[in-house]
Amino acid sequence: MTPGLLLLFDLLLPAVLLWLAWRSLTSSDLFRAVILFIAFSLLLALAWVRMEAPDVALAEAAIGAGVTGALLLVALARIESAAGRRLSPSARWRSAALVLTGTALLAAAAGLLWSLRLLPTMPGGLGPLVDRHLAESGVDHPVTAVLLNFRGYDTLLEVGVLLLAAIAIWCLDEAVPFLQQPLESQLLTGFNRMMLPILLLSSGYLLWLGSHAPGGAFQAASLLAAGMLLALFSGASLPAQWSGLPLRLLLVLGFFAFLAAAIIGPLTGRALLHYPPAWEKPLILLVEWLLTLSIALILTAAVIGGRPTGSRLYPPPSSPSAEGRRQ
């Protein structure tokens, strides 16, 4: 593209993003709002590509648009079937408070935007430092090196947050089947037969790519999760004998492996997450593979939205009024 066209693109893209966000927030129909949000996320992925952040673009498209979109759509259907489509009227005190909020936010916008002039014109950043130590990290792709080695501690805790989300969701409710009966559509079955191997393959490819190019465990996991969800939508289900301990084991496997790799360091007189020399590569690879599997299952469990039914360990919650009294 010529510089002129590129400049036009750089002005147009943020403008369209802002417009989509605004429309998504204000659209009176919630289904429409969610669709607009998914469009917003996809366009955001384009912006990340433009800003030379291909890893983030992949994650945004797969997790921001894909998984979050699926989560929102499924939740919307469930909320509306339980609470109805009627939007609650906003209370009257709100209008005054809202004007106040709006004014405060406008003032904040002015202050923040004005302060941006103080951003250094020639910032340092950590890019050169990452490059210098890349050879010692066990991977060849800078973003993966930061995620799994230099700032691996962040990633360890972040996977902990994901696992925590799955536990919290299981604690809240039981899973309700998506469909009373599996869809017996020829089209869907044919589509699935085609899509599932493609998703599986591309997930493996992304994971493999992550060690030296944009890609990695999180992006691969969301593709894998998409495959699992497709299978679920067309009526597949986990065998009942798998929904107990085996499923829980698979959910925690990635996190547990990461944790085990992390404590090799302190047990051998090194720092936490300091892998023994020459072991970095195989350890990181192993952790990544197991993480992909567990994260895919956690994301799938999040969309299903509840603990597996029929487990003897976790009986269904009794009626809310009875619980209220016990409290």
Add this chain to the structure above:
Amino acid sequence: MNAVLLTHPWSIWTIIVPLAAAVLAFLVPRRAPLAGIITALSVALFVAATAYRIFLAGPHIQLLGGWQAPLGITLRVDGPALIMLLTSGLVGLTVSFYAAGYFTAADRQERRQQHYFWPLWLLLWAGCNALFLSGDLFNLYVTLELVTLSSIALAALNGSSAALDGAMRYLMAGLLGSLSYLLGVALIYGAYGTVDLTLLGQTVRADGLSRAALALMTAGLLLKTALFPLHFWLPPAHASAPPPVSALLSGLVVKAPLLILFRLWFEVFPDTATAGMAHLLGILGCGAIIWGSLMALRQQRLKLLVAYSTVAQIGYFFLLFPLARGEAAATAWVGVFLLVLAHGCSKASMFLVCGTITRLAGHDRLTGLAGAGGTLGARLLVFALAAVTLVGMPPSSGFIAKWLLINAAIVTGQWWYLATIALGTLLASGYVIRVLSLAFTESQSPPLPIAPRILRWPPLALAVVALLLGLAAFHPAVLTLAGAPVSGIILLEMVP
């Protein structure tokens, strides 16, 4: 032996052990209470080892992955972190024992709560300890999210409508707070190219951009600490959660964003924050003390009363910002950190007593509790013991802490803060006496059954520890200043 004690990274095990135990508790729910108790004992041990190491060898930095900052993340094992870890260890240990007795497998509903409490609480504990030790702005965000999300799940644990609404309000406030904090971190990275606290402390310029970032981060953290007038989400969430959870939320979780605030204001941005900004926080703190106490006075339910008391007590912590000035800095610093420890123990104890009373009486309405007999009287005695620290009567640790704050107010000549502390103490005695008077009310209601031992001892132990800490406050006070951003001597204008 001593060499290992003084060189081994003990502090990291306070994070790793709960993380691993949370996984095990989730895998084998039947053994979850056992995993919880073993974890509680070992975390207490690791905190003690960390304290020993700091006491003998001084504060230190722990590298992660073997990488120096700014490339890697570092842990700061210093005095302020240690006081927080001590609070976490004491509160966590006792609440774990209490919870092992409170959540039983009596019926299906209780079994569900028991099975989910342990993995969630252990993740929360790991998150708290990780946050207290973190020396990296972005890592603080991740730990903060671990703490918030597990707190929300715990607040919703009993599944009642009130608990779900409280958890949702908490979640919304939490999201707003953490994203605001994260935007501040993004601006800081843009300006300085690092998120390491120590490096930032050396390079930060006192300009408009730093102030904007500090304002964003502070606003987000104020929402998360529930400082008046951003406290709206706290009372419903804390009051509708199961009692062991309330004890953890009030005793431990509100202190997590507080430590980040202290680190930001005193270590990273000491010159960026203006005196006006510090006074604003101080005034909001005064507002919290007065408003929270007044609301506590008019509550009809015991748990809500204690929850509003937390809103009030949070206010005292914010007096640090205007009081830690000039030669009074060390005095105010030690006072506030002692108060964190004192409040953590006493408030957790009070919520646990609430839990026992609710379990016995079936409700916690104040009018309905009047004169319920000798059993209740004994529970209320424990409540009173914990309240001695909360109100700040001698010889408790709460008294020493408030005494130091009062001295800092005198040294810096800020009488209005002294007046607020005095008024807050008066109001606190008011709502505590209101509860205690119940024990002396004549009533025909039948006496309550005696609580099981495991529901009686933990709150008593915490109350006694809080009280006795006042007699042994010297060591914690010295440790508080190890590696702290303020230094100097502890000034006492008035000696008790």
Add this chain to the structure above:
Amino acid sequence: MSVSLVYTAAGIILFLLGTYGLVAYAHLLRKILAANIMGSGVFMVFIAVAGRTPGAPDPVPHAMVLTGIVVTVAFTSVALALAVRIARTSNRAHLPGRDEEQR
């Protein structure tokens, strides 16, 4: 350089837009959507800042945004599960107002 400033500014406006949505709307799904828009704004500031360095963009903010995206999806999933549970328990998709709470 100026391009990155445009995206930084857009990120800040997205953040504030999301904040308004989170505060102003009662429907829980809308609030959760707004929080996601806030998050996108913050991530945009990170990415824009990473693009300011001379040469290849700084990978550290990219990794931070990846972490942020995953943490946000974790929060979103719990928030939605909670919203669904509230809808099923109380037949409403919003939190009770001040008047309702007094009951």
